Amino acid sequence: MIPILLLLVPVIGGFLAWATERLGKTAPRSIAAVVLLVELALAASLLFPGRHPLPVTFAREWVPRLGISFHLALDGLSLLFVMVTAGIGIAAIAAPRSGNPRSPGLFHANVLWTVAGIVGVFLAFDLFLFYLFWELMLIPMYFLILLWGQGASRAAGIKFIIFTQVSGLFMLLAILALFFHAGTTGGGYSFDYDRLVGRASPSPLLFWAMIGFFVACCVKLGIVPFHAWLPDAYCTAPPAGSILLAGIMSKTGAYALLRFMVPLFGAQAIPFERTMMVFGVISILYGAAVAVAQTDLRRLIAYSSISHMGFVLLAIGAWNEPALQGAVVQMVSHAVIIAALFLLAAHLELHRGTTAMQGMGGLWGAAPRMGLVMLLFALASMGLPGLGSFTGEFLTLLGSFRHSEVLAVLAASGGILSVVYALSMMHRVFQGEMRGQGIPDLPLRAVALFAILSACIIGIGLYPRPIIGGSAASLAAVQRAASLPADPPPAGARP
């Protein structure tokens, strides 16, 4: 029952938040916070394997004619990401709303529905259901960008929805190709993950299908040739929207690669690994280089996110144990870092009205607490040892070095650029001569939130074992699934 509860709680909570709008301006935010805390607690209750040992599943028939079932399951990896989703969701609703104050109830409802869609992606074990949630989470996010965004939010929203929808349809074609391939080679017609794993045999059709799947994932991740929507969406969305987009929605792309693409297209995906790594390295270098040149804080953060997601793709391409562990740690720590950075940008914007860095400088004197937090997360962003992203990047480089020395070296050199942009961000906003008027420091509630986020990032850096250990069984399972030999078609089967 817990998987379905995890889905229903934010959906119903969204309606509740919408309905309580008339009680007061702050009521929806409190409702949303309570709902997300309940979600987090529900997920955390599975950490103690008592009555519910992992994996927990929930399966019902949905459209039996086509082999579509409502199959949700929670294993270590899903559980980890569901918890991250709930946590980042809390950070998102804690962000100050500098945009227009229209309808707080609908705003929080959309945040909660986005969370529900993302949780659905992490829980779905039926490919059709997965695709459904993959598309579903875009719609409330589109409305967040459209209705509460700043600047050219309408154009950014359209760009976002066209990129993600069209790539989603390519993913659907890939899923259908796999479905019919499995059906005609005697595996039975089913969209169920467990029945589709290991059914792909080498064929040009499935190779192109895999490319479609890969492109859909890359669009979500913001990998370089497919990233055109990303900076605009991140910069025009309301702070809560950018935190959700960068913090967790981008992780669904990596999760889909890890859980679905490589295991399902095992026979094709193994030779494709090198290409994936190349795409990852290009993203690392390009994202970091463009980030260096940015003058707007939010755009800088957006491009740094592209660079960090490149590391995740590199790790998934390397596809060995340390690399995959690195990918998971990198995803979690990047979620925390990017959420904190966007929160800081939102605080800056609240008081200065803009995040352009030209008019800023020397704010440390006015807001030392904010400066300290920014310093910590800037250091985390450039991968300082002892902080979360260092663990992720180190494991990634370790794994990919085994695969290809050249690519690993190139990826590591991206680290130099990340130092440049992280320090220049710090320098241009907080150091130097004081420019413009000062800003009030972080309020106490925000300090508490940042304390939790800092504790997370330091905790992951110093003691990543819970994350690695928790996801180890799932990672081993996907690795096993990807290396399954493709079944030869049974004798007498029709071609």
Next chain:
Amino acid sequence: MTPLDWHMLLPWVILGAGAVVSAPVAAFLRNRVLAVSIAGLTLVATMIACFAVAPLAPRHVTPLIIVDPFSLYFVCLIALCTLAAALLAHDYFRTAEPLHEEFYAFLLLAAFGAATIVASAHFVSLFVGLEILNVSIYVLIAWRMQDGKGVEAALKYLIPGAVGGAFLLFGIALIYADLGTMEISSIVSLLAAGGGASLMVTSGALLIVVGLGFKLALVPFHLWTPDIYEGAPVPAATLVATVSKAAVFALFMRYFFPLLALRTVAPSALTAMAVASMIAGNLLALRQENLKRLLAYSSIAHMGYFLAALLSGGRFGVIAATYYLTAYVVTLVVAFGALSMLSAQRSAETIDDVRSLFSRSPFVAAALGVACASLAGLPLAAGFFGKFYVLAAMAAQGKWVPAITLVTTSGIGIYYYFRIIATLFERREAAAADTSGTARRGTSLSAAVLTVAVIAVIVLGIVPGPLTGLIARIVGRKARIGFWNSKIVWMAAPLLIRPGNVRGNNLRGVLHVTERYNQDLGLTDPCALPPPRRLSRGNRRRGRALRRHLPPFAVSSLPRRRRLRAYRRQPLQRGVRFQDPYRP
């Protein structure tokens, strides 16, 4: 005509009687409420009659009409859409037009024509139904005579309609001249028996496709659509967009698909038509400022999707196309219902008229938003599963070119549908307090239609299973269209058709046997069937042997003069087309 035949015709009889009764009632009593109630009751009674008749289906009533679950399903769909149009018309004409009681009579007449088309088993009933539908639609479009746009639209519909009708008639004539029959199932059987079509039949079928292409607004024949949608009164446009398209498409599915499978018309030409419709429809809709024109162009694109689904073949293709058609029709009822509620004295047409509608009339804006989401194929709306089924049907047969075209062009579609959504939800400027495009008062019937249709769209988007199950049963029970694509039918057809069988509904007999073949071979999955093959030499020989048993006028290889002579000499006998000359 036995009493059972009359019973089977009940839905058609009720519909026709309703049209006949409502015309004098409207003319003499001039009571608006009475007129709309007669129309509503007739349509509801038609639907009930469909359910009453269904257990006895399928049955041929005269050679003209076939009453089977497939036609009953479409009659129900047509009645529902007409009902929606009638209820919308009641509110739409409340202020604009004092005299509109006859509007309902013409609505019923159009529904009757459409119902005849979906049940036609013969070119005569097909043509008569099509003309009844066309003529009533001309009148409905030109209803506001003082409005130049309406008359212009009617003219623009009249000319392509007449040209399309002429093409259709000429195609029918060519086929009749070659095969000597107008019964569609006999034509299909004859073609199957002969192993292929002569040049005459091919050109006839091509002309019929052109004629129906005009009705469906497929790409080279689409130019009339936007003007009709724009100029007609909204309820009439609803009828054109839903009822006439659904009826012609049902016909397409039922008969022309088997004809295509027999290669009278190159399938690649039709695929090209479908692909061109998708591309042109979506591209032309991109820059439209007028909502009705936008819907018109998007309907062209959707016709392309349906055609592509159908061409992908297999029973699954038919199920997918039928499902998508149903979802599309319901969605269009929502869209036009919202537009009808919005059009006050000054009609609400452009995108600017619906700017920040959500803050003025949230219900109508939400309905229009749901319609756009469904047309764009977003999840939790009916169009999502429609698009999914269509793509699945294409993937099942490996038709990747139309599938990828669909994916990329629907990206274009997302732009203009989301443009509408974004406009609907735009923030209201403080100064913009004008009431243009606000829903009028006294639109409770429209609101009811809209509510029901929105609920239907959402329910179809969440649980499509029951409807697809129903469609699958319907498609299964009637002639199994999709199986014409299969190798087994191609192999077996010459063996199975005995001259004595070649009349009436023998198609079903043939297909019943093929189904058994399929079961024997363990081929229960329709998706797994291979694409059509050429007949082997042995089967072609068997075809020739069979031809010897056919009456001479039906054999296309004989000289025309001999065939005509044989045809004139045959004894006139009612209901029997081909007689076995060797039977005592």
